[in-house]
Amino acid sequence: MSASPAKWNTLQTNRAERLARAGASLGGALDGKALPAALLPDLLYAVIERGDRVCLEGNNQKQADFLGQALAQLDPARVNGLHMLQSVLALPQHLDVFERGVADRLDFSFSGPQAARVAKLLAAGKLKIGAIHTYLELFSRYFIDLTPRVCLIAAEAADRHGNLYTGLNTEDTPPIAEATAFKNGIVIVQVNRIMDTLPRVDIPGDWVDFVVQSPRPYYIEPLFTRDPAQISEIQVLMAMMAIKGIYAPYEVERLNHGIGFDTAAIELLLPTYGESLGLKGKIARHWALNPHPALIPAIESGFVESVYSFGSELGMEDYIRARPDVFFTGPDGSMRSNRALCQAAGHYACDMFIGSTLQIDLQGNSSTATQGRIAGFGGAPNMGADARGRRHASPAWLKAGQQAREGRNTIPRGQKLVVQIVETFREHMQPAFVDRLDAWDLAEQAGMALPPVMIYGDDVTHILTEEGIANLLLCRSDEEREQAIRGVAGYTPVGMGRDRRMVENLRDRGIIQRAEDIGVDKRLATRDLLAARNMKDLVRASGGLYNPPKRFRNW
């Protein structure tokens, strides 16, 4: 190949062409980097080319929905073959781009509410899935082999120079903007308002090409709010077992909680049951967590020392601002989140991940995949995996590692605690324990290289159900592991299939622990133990600072 200079700057040249087309198309309508909302389609036609990799900021929470809508409405005769990169597909418009033929390829992380439609479009040949990723993995690929050519992102506000204020909901914005801007791509931002002076700058204007004020504020989902009124007494019991049977003996100081009522129950039991056990200052001090409203009582009681967040949560704004010792806040007083760095922190600086799942098999593999729904994983695989690159020690990590290696001829090493907390039966009496994950069928249906497992059995250290705790670290054979799982699987067919003698032996060895084995008094497992029993209690605990979204208010 010749070394003619032209060959090495095709991206720069192409970027200049796109910007020139945008300039011609928008004429004098630009005010600095800001364009009128009505001209957004013209801008998109000018800067997007067929087959482009386009990253649309669909986060777990905030959505670049105005830009996404405009993209979905483009004429597929003019723009098509787009390869969408998107961490979350949350809105109908996110699938409309495929339905309408504007895009045909997708790499993503999570598609909760749109999971069934993803499967349908896939079956109809309207979209090809590159892969399903965990969040940090997808961001990582933005810098290696999936760099966006154009990104469509969302911020709270911008100034005319393109400086962005993302505030509490910074979420995925920094790595998306960084990868695109520094590979000569085009960065377009929708903002709720354009201001002369921003409360603070989260993304430098040099990284941004165009800003457009959306006619309505970006869509945002209160994904991490759980009404304590819906927590059952079984969940209270499981939370007691978690605190006394896992948090306390392992001295878990740094952790991440999954989403759901099981872990919300734990959060609400820290200042009551946890405090009664003398655990304040000893467990659950440092968190990688969205600002869960259910954590308010634990914060107020002094249990929680710090919380670093992936994103924010609607209604928590004033509370966070009033608790800067706990949360990460900026000079303007509002929170700073950052999903990429918080996922790194969840992976490397936390000793435990605890979360729920839909199905667990006899090897401890768990999955939320069900037939006809391609839902993805979000952050769970990253949090719920042993961080094998970790080298710093903590009591929790050393104890888990020591238990896993006791009696084996292997070099000592620590290990992350990965706990799956599930009731043996979920909604509609579906057993949580199965001989075979639905993920196998889904893999076949969707032509995936591997069944979509959320957390692999060899990363799971404990399974906690209302029947007990199975400590998989202490199992020394596949058979022991299987019986340990059966031994906490209750009246599910998997649980009924247990070898009773072997399960009793595992219990004698402390591999299976029942509530009574760890001194948890089931009679105390009532809702009275919850530090807040409803949304109003949470508001009260916050001193009136928490302001729940309307749908969570019944007063």
Added chain:
Amino acid sequence: MSASPAKWNTLQTNRAERLARAGASLGGALDGKALPAALLPDLLYAVIERGDRVCLEGNNQKQADFLGQALAQLDPARVNGLHMLQSVLALPQHLDVFERGVADRLDFSFSGPQAARVAKLLAAGKLKIGAIHTYLELFSRYFIDLTPRVCLIAAEAADRHGNLYTGLNTEDTPPIAEATAFKNGIVIVQVNRIMDTLPRVDIPGDWVDFVVQSPRPYYIEPLFTRDPAQISEIQVLMAMMAIKGIYAPYEVERLNHGIGFDTAAIELLLPTYGESLGLKGKIARHWALNPHPALIPAIESGFVESVYSFGSELGMEDYIRARPDVFFTGPDGSMRSNRALCQAAGHYACDMFIGSTLQIDLQGNSSTATQGRIAGFGGAPNMGADARGRRHASPAWLKAGQQAREGRNTIPRGQKLVVQIVETFREHMQPAFVDRLDAWDLAEQAGMALPPVMIYGDDVTHILTEEGIANLLLCRSDEEREQAIRGVAGYTPVGMGRDRRMVENLRDRGIIQRAEDIGVDKRLATRDLLAARNMKDLVRASGGLYNPPKRFRNW
């Protein structure tokens, strides 16, 4: 506990007190956020308190050496008990703070050139080590339980508002500044120059409290430059075996190379030997890598499509600027690096890590720790670990996972390729293969909870020496694994201790492969195969754009 507001903003209040003291101390000498260099000690006395966690930007390459020097010279009667957070300890001043009693506690990642002095200060009771981390792990803790109270960082330039231009050597700066600024800490930056208008903004001024123009540019180390003249023919042979025996069959497209001559040889063989095997466009397309000069010929030949970097490399500035299709560059034309994101990319978006080590034991555990030197790990543990949270597939990852699980009753899963490339004897005829790692002695000496292992044996997939390749993925027992390792350990005592029959059996099964087994012709293993044989060749290959530091020029 009462909910009096004062209790929740102690960090904010304390920050305001520090800033007030700084204001009083510096008087009218501030120009915006810029202070005269002569007043730096006054600033440090004003804003640093006893026992503070202070993060000093000691990177792999650039050093906040002016700030570090000032810190080391503070009066220990006034400032002491500091807890230093520092990814790299490279300079004598980095230990002087402990020697002089200004600081007494350290959390770090790598201390290459200062490793012996770290051990001495530890033995003398002058410093306590919290832990040794891999880079991303240390950055992660900045957001969880090791948030800096004050950070001392380095940038190329600043404006009076504190906006920073970090340019090519952005390295660790973003997460340090982010963690400190958003937890109400104090951010102090040394810059090479103060400008009215920056080439681009890398860190927003809102995150920065004070900037000081250093009397000399920050110190920077050309850590990744390897003179091809020093590559031996054994290294050429090993590089041929790597390309033909690992890169080609696994179709490794995305990768990271460790530092050293072994991997530099591979880089220099891609456009010659690799091209002759028809591998262009099939292997080594996307890299997470510092801009290694040894990669120039592979870039020029079109082998390399993209390189995303942890930091930069001295002398590569103009070359990078002229190759924006390959490197990540900003609107000003210079590179953007980011160690945190690049480490994430190395962990999650690369299919292979290949690097050297000092010692490997019979289980495949490897370490660079030697007695009397506490050197740390840098990024290797993070790159050289199976990324168990990864969920996207690639041919390399699927094949490695399939080989590891063949014939075992376990759910299919991919696996990262982690290759250790070593000559059986290193300098001074020290065997690279040992019965027992020196890390055990060091752990005892230094009171570490675990021996400091760089890469654990169960993460290593291949060991490559001049004698052959041992594929540990295919081993099915501890004994097979041990014999596979002995079988490539040459004339070291470990190699001589092999069971010859078992090793031959492993070779028959393809677990051990000799050069001839993979069709590598040893007669071709001469330095003629290197695409550049010396520094001048590299300059020539770059079209004169690469400008090596003086110490690498002998013409």
